[in-house]
Amino acid sequence: MKRGYSESSSTSLGPPQSRFKHNPEGDAQFLEDESTKIFARKVADHYSARTNQTLEERENSPIIHLKKLNNWIKSVLIQLYARRGDAVLDLACGKGGDLIKWDKAKIGYYVGVDIAEGSIEDCRTRYNGDADHHQRRKRFTFPARLICGDCYEARLDEVLADDAPFDICSCQFAMHYSWSTEARARRALANVSALLRPGGTFIGTMPDANVIVRKLREAGGLVFGNSVYWIRFDEEFLEKKFKSSSPFGIKYKFHLEDAVDCPEWIVPFHVFKSLAEEYDLELVFVKNSHEFVHEYMKKPEYVELMRRLGALGDGNQDQSTLSPDEWEVAYLYLAFVLRKRGQPDRTQANAKRDKGQMHISKEDITYVNSS
Template sequence: MNKRPREDEPSSSLASAQKRQFGAGGGYGEQGYSEERISAQRVADHYSARSNQTLEERENSPIIHLKKLNNWIKSVLVQLYARPGDCVLDLACGKGGDLIKWDKAKVGYYVGVDIAEGSIKDCMTRYNGDSDQQRRKKFSFPARLICADCYETRLDEYLCEDAPFDICSCQFAMHYSWSTEARARQALANISALLRPGGTFIGTMPDANVIIKRLRESEGMEFGNSVYCITFGEEYTEKDAVDCPEWVVPFHLFKLLAEEFDLELVLMKNFHEFVHEYVQRPEFADLMRRLGPLGDGRSGQSTLSQDEWEASYLYLAFVLRKRGPPPSQRRANNPNRGKTFLAEEDIEFLSI
């Protein structure tokens, strides 16, 4: 899938792109290894090139309420499944947009991994609290940042002294691993090897059932609204298209493959179903009001547009759990890993 993004597009968010192109056929792609490395590098370069936005710039985004809804959903997942003191593995962590969520959950240790060097450096800046958009106290947990393709690189040996992790998160990015079967398997192998028995894997990704249904209802190979446009095909004629491929992941195949790596399904809900269910809970309803995707209850307050709500229907949330009983005692974090202030030389770079 290629895309022509808006300037205000959030990391890995399909719904905010003007133009995206999916590989038709679903499941695994058949690209060669060298071509796959080139494709992965294009993704990394795309996200590295995008600059951080100030709070004012984000608030002026035409899709600000969709972004806030996505943040609400991720916050609910973290609050539901993270526990104080947890050791967190954040795959495709991007610019560190979820750091505050982990801090509010009072986690004990954080490892962020992303393929894009620019994003990892922005994540470091956000973690250190010295960005103009990070007006808050320093984070309470030590952190470690790694620049690597977690869908190609084996992480189990490299992170053996940090493992096992209590919770792993991969937000709006798991589908990037489905360009080949080898990458999909390596992604799940890393997650399974690094999670403790009973550990949790939370994530969000495009909902293939909805996307294919919408495609079948459309007259051609393209559909969308004022917020997004999705195009299926192999050739790209638009000069301003960014070559950033993405893949449709049939969830039943994702579930079956995850089971091969001892990861059992706990939850899978389309974003609409997820919102309807969890907004009924008082603590999450209050969070919805505070984040503001549906406004704050004041007369005339802007809220999620119909086109943004329709775009959110293209996504689902999932939770998987590593088979086996949890350990009777939590392993103490390695005191030699992680820092409470990170310099650029602390960022670790891994190649395959």
């Protein structure tokens, strides 16, 4: 790796794996405190309140090229790891912005989970082809199921017992919301592990703790950013040091124009990696978004995908591209791939096509109450 994600690179951000030995019998008893639930609800309400934009509104966004770049990164991850007929679990699926990507991958079954009721409803209308902004695609080729619930608190293996195992799990720009407490972080990884088949893949994107902490320490105060984003840490982090014994609950406020305005949590990646290993999830790779772009833009098929998505212009008439400020925001994120331990059994036929619906009604949505 060009950028160090070794344990030594973030010694100030978290303990070694040995401090996180857990009791498997205790996993079902993960405890939540009320303040964490309040923050989770704030995040849910924020995303629920965001309305679907028209194409014109979207194109006028001050971060339109960043959004297109993020779509490219997600598309590359899906093209790299999704296979025809795969059963897909999309955690924090939001409004279903990746449905078309999964359709192009010719998956066989899709389950989307999100805490925000408004987002799940938007995802439903998008899947059904009912939304005005979605007229270009009338029907998806795979059956789907939607679940409204907190995937960092609910026991999804119980809810999805008849749907599992999944071939691939995706959690895009949302895993860090689980890092408010160790209990939530463990529940998130326990859910992924329990629902993935042996050899299954977990793909995702989330903030890069190394970059954020470095920027904090380079800043004059507790706030840093540019014309399209700012990050603010509370006074408790005035010394800009983080206890190695407390890698969870390191909260900051993140504002990104036309996208995000809510609390987030630092995820020290080496702690994430160690915790994931406890749940039989082994790291395949982790790359900062800048490194990811530089690596996969060497491949012609992904250059063409970038041209079609327009993050860097189309190379012809459209010379628009990411602004330096948008490119700086991209540097705040990383992409990761984990694999569930064990040998895959590809001989088992995927019988999931009779599980979901080809048209999802309001009554088809499953609501999961948090414990």
